[in-house]
Amino acid sequence: MPYSRYRPAHERVQLPPAEREWPHRRIEHAPLWVPVDLRDGNQALAEPMDPARKRRMFDLFLSMGFKEIEVGYPSASQTDFDFVRHLVEKDLVPDDVTVVVFTAARHDLIERTFESVAGLPRAVVHMYTATAPTWRQVVLGKDRDELRGLITEAGRDVARCADALPGTDVRFEFSPEVFNLTEPDYVLDVCNAMSALWDASPGRPVIHNLPATVEIATPNVYADQIEYMHRHLDRRDGVILSVHPHNDRGTGVACAELALLAGAQRVEGCLFGNGERTGNVDLVTLALNLYAQGVDPMLDLSDIDGIRRTVEHCNRIRVHERHPYGGDLVYTAFSGTHQDAIKKGLAHHARQASELGVPAGQAPWDVPYLPIDPADVGRDYEAVIRVNSQSGKGGAAYMLQTAHGLDLPRRLQIEFSRAVQRATEDSGAEIDAEELWGLFRAEYLDRPGVALGAWHVTEPEPGLHRFTGEFRTGTERVEHTGTGPGPLSALTRALARAGITVDILDFSKHALDRGRDSLAVAYVECRVEGATRWGVGMDASVLTASVLAVLSAVNGGPAGRIS
Numbered sequence: 001m002p003y004s005r006y007r008p009a010h011e012r013v014q015l016p017p018a019e020r021e022w023p024h025r026r027i028e029h030a031p032l033w034v035p036v037d038l039r040d041g042n043q044a045l046a047e048p049m050d051p052a053r054k055r056r057m058f059d060l061f062l063s064m065g066f067k068e069i070e071v072g073y074p075s076a077s078q079t080d081f082d083f084v085r086h087l088v089e090k091d092l093v094p095d096d097v098t099v100v101v102f103t104a105a106r107h108d109l110i111e112r113t114f115e116s117v118a119g120l121p122r123a124v125v126h127m128y129t130a131t132a133p134t135w136r137q138v139v140l141g142k143d144r145d146e147l148r149g150l151i152t153e154a155g156r157d158v159a160r161c162a163d164a165l166p167g168t169d170v171r172f173e174f175s176p177e178v179f180n181l182t183e184p185d186y187v188l189d190v191c192n193a194m195s196a197l198w199d200a201s202p203g204r205p206v207i208h209n210l211p212a213t214v215e216i217a218t219p220n221v222y223a224d225q226i227e228y229m230h231r232h233l234d235r236r237d238g239v240i241l242s243v244h245p246h247n248d249r250g251t252g253v254a255c256a257e258l259a260l261l262a263g264a265q266r267v268e269g270c271l272f273g274n275g276e277r278t279g280n281v282d283l284v285t286l287a288l289n290l291y292a293q294g295v296d297p298m299l300d301l302s303d304i305d306g307i308r309r310t311v312e313h314c315n316r317i318r319v320h321e322r323h324p325y326g327g328d329l330v331y332t333a334f335s336g337t338h339q340d341a342i343k344k345g346l347a348h349h350a351r352q353a354s355e356l357g358v359p360a361g362q363a364p365w366d367v368p369y370l371p372i373d374p375a376d377v378g379r380d381y382e383a384v385i386r387v388n389s390q391s392g393k394g395g396a397a398y399m400l401q402t403a404h405g406l407d408l409p410r411r412l413q414i415e416f417s418r419a420v421q422r423a424t425e426d427s428g429a430e431i432d433a434e435e436l437w438g439l440f441r442a443e444y445l446d447r448p449g450v451a452l453g454a455w456h457v458t459e460p461e462p463g464l465h466r467f468t469g470e471f472r473t474g475t476e477r478v479e480h481t482g483t484g485p486g487p488l489s490a491l492t493r494a495l496a497r498a499g500i501t502v503d504i505l506d507f508s509k510h511a512l513d514r515g516r517d518s519l520a521v522a523y524v525e526c527r528v529e530g531a532t533r534w535g536v537g538m539d540a541s542v543l544t545a546s547v548l549a550v551l552s553a554v555n556g557g558p559a560g561r562i563s
């Protein structure tokens with residue numbers, strides 16, 4: 001591969017003088033978020049959104065709490081123009097929301113843009129022109145001064161059109177497209193010229209949006225470029241410094257975050273990172289990254305699957321299973337040690353919440369392998385742990401616990417996990433909660449072998465129990481009696497008389513759910529004919545569950561013979 005054709009970023013970008021405070025800063029509040037899905041995202045779709053899909057996306061933005069929304073490039077297509085008119089004529093823009101319309105720096109396109117917003121109380125007109133050397137020379141055919149002239153002339157057009165639209169409070173946005181490949185002194189000069197022309201002031205700030213149109217360097221370089229602008233822009237308190245990262249190197253999110261450290265106040269991006277080539281920066285990830293640091297993201301992401309469904313419907317592109325925060329698999333652990341840690345972490349979290357006397361959803365979050373509580377974004381815990389051949393004891397135990405209320409003793413978890421591993425290795429597939437339950441039943445509850453007919457336990461004197469019952473295998477039936485200090489020891493004596501030697505090593509039981517009619521489950525670890533294994537019994541009566549558990553252990557090995 002001819003890698004030497006490519007130049008490193010430091011040869012392509014004139015780096016600004018190094019004045020950097022951004023490495024020492026922290027992001028302590030959310031920036032102004034601006035979704036550009038209806039423009040930048042839409043222009044990258046094989047099948048651009050029709051009016052119905054555009055409307056659905058717009059309504060989603062409102063429900064999530066966006067206050068500034070880029071709604072299209074109305075001079076470029078009739079669909080975009082009509083969509084802006086639809087918003088105006090149906091009065092669909094709430095009082096606290098401002099729409100942004102996008103235009104190139106061309107007189108005819110600017111005029112058409114203003115036609116589209118007539119009747120809106122507020123709008124941002126966003127004008128762009130590429131400023132980087134290759135674009136100047138190859139695309140626009142202009143030198144630095146000529147291009148500056150073209151931009152300022154179009155800026156005057158924009159201001160004139162705004163004056164001619166008295167009912168609409170127009171604010172201005174300028175994007176030096178490919179800012180990140182433009183010489184710092186040149187782009188600073190052009191932006192300052194626009195601030196002067198549009199009279200940027202705190203009461204009517206101008207937005208300077210500095211795109212990494214094509215990502216070409218590590219995020220620290222973008223941060224340096226943004227900090228340089230932040231420090232040197234004229235009328236800084238009359239400028240909203242905005243960023244617009246793309247994701248060509250896969251570091252769009254990092255660029256946006258470092259840019260915020262470097263002084264950016266506003267971020268343009270798309271939900272789940274749709275957009276040209278590898279996409280615009282993903283606003284969902286950015287917002288939830290803040291959330292995961294304890295910062296209010298100022299967006300409602302509590303139904304992430306609903307948001308994802310709408311975005312997938314509108315874009316006709318699916319969100320990847322591993323996509324941060326929203327993918328199907330991102331709150332799921334398959335591997336044994338992760339499952340074990342999550343299971344312990346969730347139990348610890350529940351205990352902490354009850355010690356603090358707060359609901360689990362309010363208690364501080366510190367669960368291994370889960371950066372946020374899946375419930376906060378509308379995910380449930382059931383999907384957190386899934387079982388395949390790489391899963392250990394914890395995963396299967398967690399699934400039996402959440403789906404069926406079973407609290408398996410640790411050594412039983414280990415024993416059952418071997419059966420799970422055999423089953424999943426044979427199939428090569430994942431096992432779902434229903435299949436796991438079927439396997440558990442077959443392994444412990446429905447074991448063939450010795451069964452019990454009629455039986456009863458009496459306590460002829462305190463501390464002495466007598467078990468009498470009919471043991472059956474196939475057509476054989478024998479009745480035996482045994483006595484012992486407890487009902488189970490009496491049972492083991494009766495079994496010994498039937499020719500089966502059983503020692504009880506461990507025993508535990510619990511109710512399956514609260515309430516008087518609930519089932520009881522008993523777990524018993526036995527040495528049967530010299531081999532140690534577990535049995536499980538389930539019944540409305542604790543005693544019956546315990547007796548069945550012993551028989552389950554008996555039946556766990558080679559078929560027992562009774563005599």
Ligand SMILES: CC(=O)SCCNC(=O)CCNC(=O)[C@H](O)C(C)(C)COP(=O)(O)OP(=O)(O)OC[C@H]1O[C@@H](n2cnc3c(N)ncnc32)[C@H](O)[C@@H]1OP(=O)(O)O
Pocket residue numbers: 040043073075076077103104105106109128129130139140177213
């Ligand atoms: C990074 C970004 O996302 S930028 C936004 C890109 N989005 C889009 O292009 C989507 C919609 N665009 C379109 O539908 C069309 O490009 C239109 C309708 C806007 C213009 O179409 P046309 O007039 O046919 O021009 P076309 O797109 O072929 O070429 C662009 C022309 O505008 C010039 N131009 C490009 N960008 C700009 C700009 N920001 N400001 C002024 N002129 C520009 C080019 O130099 C070229 O001029 P030339 O014809 O004299 O060589």
Ligand SMILES: CC(C)C(=O)C(=O)O
Pocket residue numbers: 040128175176177178209211212213214244246
């Ligand atoms: C803001 C505009 C010009 C843009 O989409 C880009 O540069 O990526």
Ligand SMILES: [Mg+2]
Pocket residue numbers: 040211213244246276280
């Ligand atoms: Mg873009």
